[in-house]
Amino acid sequence: MSYVYESYDVAVVGAGHAGCEAALACARLGLNTVMFTVSMDNIALMPCNPNIGGTSKGHLVKEIDALGGEMGKNIDKTYIQSKMLNRSKGPAVHSLRAQADKQDYSREMRRIVENTDNLTIKQAEVTKILVEGDQVTGVEIYSGGIYPCKAVVLCTGVYLKARCIYGEVSHYTGPNGLPSANYLTQSLKDLGIEMYRFKTGTPARIDKRSIDFSKMEEQFGDEEVVPFSFTNTAEDIKKEQVSCWLTYTNEKTHEIIRENIHRSPLYSGAIEGTGPRYCPSIEDKVVKFADKNRHQVFIEPEGNYTNEMYISGMSSSLPEDVQYAMYRSVPGLENAKITRNAYAIEYDCINPMQLKPTLEFKKISGLFSGGQFNGSSGYEEAAAQGLIAGINAAMKLLDKEPVILDRSEAYIGVLIDDLVTKETHEPYRMMTSRAEYRLILRQDNADLRLTKIGHRVGLIPEDRYEKLLQKEQMIKEETERLEKTPLGGAKEVQEILESLGTTTLKTGITLAELIRRPELNYDMIAPLDKERKELPRDVIEQVDINIKYEGYIKRQMHQVEQFKKLEGKKIPDTIDYDDIPSLRIEARQKLKQIKPISVGQASRISGVSPADISVILVYLEQQRRK
Template structure:
C-alpha cells in the first residue's frame, strides 16, 4: 500500500551535475528541496572523463560560478592539475581545463548538498510524475512513497532506461554498473513527452603500475593557477600538481580495430541511440578519419589516491579482449592491465523543443528539465542547465518572471537557446563557434556579465556583491587613467625597441600603444610611472578591454540589434495558421516551438527572413489595434 511522504516546494529527480546545481539553487533561494538519486554514492559522479572545463566548457563553469553556482568552487577544492587552453589565440577562446580528483569531487559536492539548509537527499527511484489538469502535483517513488511538490525538475542524466554495451555483452544498467532507472519512461510518455535514444561512451581505466611513462610525453599543469571560482585567487588554491601523459595510436592499433568492427555494437546495428559527433569512439575515428595514421591518446590520473588512469581518446564499445589487444599496441601501454573495461551507454532523453527558455515544459506547468535528459552532453552543459532550472523553479513558485540568459549575455544562453529553439538529433556539445558574440562572452569577464543577474536572482551574497562592485570600480578607474596617459619618446622608445615595435617621435597615448599587436598593458608597464598596484585579475581586464576596444564596440552594436529583436514579444495565444504570408513550413515550425519573441523565432530552422518580416508586420498591426 502506498504511503504519503513529505511534501516539498521542489523535487529534483537525479543528483548528477544538473541535479546538484538545480537543487542547490532552489534550496539557497529558500525553497524546501528534495533531491532523489538511485544511489547516494553517485552524487556528482564523473562516470567518464576526469576533468572539468575545456574549450567553451570552461566558459560555462565560469558563468555558473558568476551566477552563484557550485561547480567552480567544488573543482577549485578538488583539482589535481590545471591548464589554460588556447593561449596562443585571442582571449575570447581561452579556456580553463582542470583534471579532477573524481572521488574527492563527488564527496565534496555530496558534503555541500548534505549541509545546505532546505535541502534533503533521498536514495530512491522516481517512477511516476503526478499531474492534475496539466499542473505538477508530485511524484511517486519505487519504494511506494508519494511526495507532493509545486515543482519537479527532471535531471536523470544517462540513467533513464539505460543499458551498457561491450561487444556482444549488453547490461541493463546505468554508468559504472549502477542501477538503470527503468520505470519513469512510461509515465513521461503518458504526459505526451517525446523521447529519443542517445548514446555516449567511455574508455577503459588502466592500472598506473603497468604503464611505461618513459615512452610518453609529460603534460604538466600551468605554473600560475587560474581558479574557476571568482571568489578565489591563485594563492588560495595553489597546490602540487599531478602530470598527465601523451602517446599515440598506430597502424597496428587501427588494424586490430578494423578487423573487429563487426563486433562493435556501433557497427553491428545493436546500438539504437545516436552518439556525439565531437567525441567519437576510437572505432568511429578509424572509420571516419581513415587517412590519419595515428590519433592522440592522453593518459590521465583519476585521482590523487588511486592507481586508475583514464585513457582519453580511446572510448570504445568493442569486446573486452579486443580492447586489451588494441590498447597494448600503444607506446607505454604494452603491458597495461585493465581495472575497468570501456563501454558504450544508451539512454533516454527528450526533444528539448518541448521546453520554454526557462526549461519548463510548455504543456505541463511546474515541470522543468535539465542536463543530458535535454539532449546535451558533458558535465558542464548539464550543470549550466541545472542552475537555470533551479532558479526558475523558485521564480515559478514565487510567481515571478522567468530568469533568462540570452545569447548576448552568456554561453549558458547560447546552450539553452540552441536546445530549445533548434532541438538536437545528437548529443549537443558546447563550442565557442556556436556563440556569435564570443568576443564579449569571454570566460575572464563572466562575473562582469552575470554576477549582477545572480545577485538579483538571490544567489550572490551581499559580501560577494560588494567585492564585485569594487572590482568593477577599479577596472573602470584604471581604464580612465590609462586613457589619459601620454608617453614621451624618451620614456617609451627603449621598450618599443625591445618588442620590435615602431618607435615614436612625439607623445603617444598609452592606450594607443597597448592596442599595437606586439604590445600590451603588461609589456608597457616600465613606461607607466604612475601605474597603481592592482591585483593581476584587474590588470588582465584593463588590458583586454583597452586592447580590443574597437572589436568590442563593433560587437556591442550587433548585440543592440539583437536585443531589439528579443524585445519584440510574440503573444502566447498567437494562431500562426491565420497569419497570411507565412509559408506552410514556417507556420508548422512556429506552432511547434511557440517562440517567445521575434529574435527567438528568427533562429528556428525552417523560418526564413521573409517569414520574420511577415511576423514583424503582424506585430505592428496588433500594436495599432491596441
C-alpha cells in the first residue's frame, strides 16, 4: 500500500561516496534533503581497495575539496599511510594517494552526514522514481512510503540487481552481503532510461597473522605528508604511518590459474557484464600478458583495528579452492588464511550519454545521477560526480546557473564530458592521459582553479575565499619580482653558481631565467636573491612551477584559448538537426542523440566531422540573424 510520507526538496538515493557528496552539497546549500541507504552502518563504505587518490584520482579529490566537497577532509582525518606518486616526474603528474582506515573513513563520514543540518538519513530501498510529465515528483520506498520531492539524485553504485560471483557460486547481493536493490532498474526502464550491465571485481582479504612479511619488501609512506584538503597543512595531519608490502606472483601461480581457467565464470560465460580493462583480474592478466612471468602484488592493511589485509593486484572470480591454491603460491602467503574471498560483482547502470553535462537526465527534469550508476568506477570518480550532481540539483531548485566544468578547468570536467559525450563500454576510470591540458590541471593548483567556483555556488566560506585571493596575489607579485630582478656576473655570484653545479654567467640574467635552468629551482637560488621575503610553502611551489615550465604552460594556454572558442559557442536546446540539410546522416543521428550543449562538445562526438562542425557554425549564425 502506497502512502505519502514527508516532502523534501531533494532525495538522494544511495549513501556511498557519490551519495554523501550529493546530499551534503544540497543540505549545505540550504535545501531540505533526504538520503536513502540500504544500510545505515555502511555509509561511505570502501568495499574494494583501501585507499583514496592515486594517479589522476588524487587530482579529483583535490578538486572536490576546492569546490567544497568532503572527501579530501575525510581522508585527511582517516589516512594511515600517504604517498605522493610520480614525484620524480613533472608536477602535472604528481599524484597523491593515501591508505585509509576503511572503518574510520566510513565512521567519520557518517558522523559528518548525521550532523549536517537539513539532512535526514533513512534506511530504505528506493523502488520507484515518480515522474509527472517530464518532471520528477518523488520517490517510493519498498514499504510503499512516498517521499514527494523536487529533485532526485541517483547514486546507486553497484547495488542495482547486484550479483557477486566466484567460481560456480553466486549471490544476489551487493558487496559484503549487503542487500541489493532489485526494483529500481524496472522503474527506470519504464521511464525510458537505457540500462547497461557492468562488472567489476575485488581480491581476497587475508589474515595478517598468516602472512610471512619477511619474504616481502616493505613499502613506507612519505615522511613529508601532503594533505588532500587545502584547509589542512602538513603539520595538521601529521601522524604515525603504517607500511604496505610488496611481493610477486610466479610461474606456479600462473600455472594454477591456467589449469583452472575453465572454471572462471568470466571464461565460462556465467558473467555477462562488461569489466574494466584497467583493473583486470589476475586470470585476465595471466591470459592476456602470457609473456610476463610475474606480476606485482601489494599487501595493504584495511585499517588499524583489523587484521585483514587487502591483496592488491590479484582480484579474481575463480572458485574458492583455486583461490586458496593461487594465493598460497605467492611468497609470504604460503600459509595464508583467507578471511573474505575474491569475487566479481555485476550490476545495472545507465548509458551516461542520456545525461546533460550537469548530470541531469535530458528526458526527465529534476532527475540527476552520479557515480558508478553513471558507468564510472572508483570512489573518487563517484564522489566527484556526486558533488556536481548535488550542486546542480541545488542550483536548479535555487534557480541559479548550473556548474559545468570544462576540460580545461578540471579533471572533473574531463570525466563528465567523456561520460556524457563518448560512448563507454566498460566502467570508466580517470587517467591522466585523458586530460589534454594536464599541465595546467595539476593537483597542486586545484584550489586556484576551482575555489572561486565553489564560492560562487555557496559551498566555500568567505574566509577561505579571502585566503585564496591573498594566495593568488602573493604568487603574482613574487613571479613578477623574479622576472624583473636582474643578476650581474659579480665574483661572489659566479662562485655560488659554481657551487650549485651550474654554468657561470656570461651576460646579465634575471632570477627567473636562473630558475628555468633544469638543475636549479626557487629554493636553490636563495643565496643569490637578497630581497626575498618569507613566503608560504604553497606559494613558493606555484611560483617555482610557473617559472620553470613557463614555455610549456604558455603553449598549453594557447591551446586552451582555441578550445574555449568552440566551448563558448552554445547550441540552443531547441535546435532541430533535421533542419540542417547538409549534415551527414551519421552526424545527424549522433547529434540528435547526444544533444551537445556547445559546438565544442559536438566536435568531440565520434562521427561528427570538422565539416559538420563548420556547417553547424554557419547554421547557428544564420539562426541568430533571423
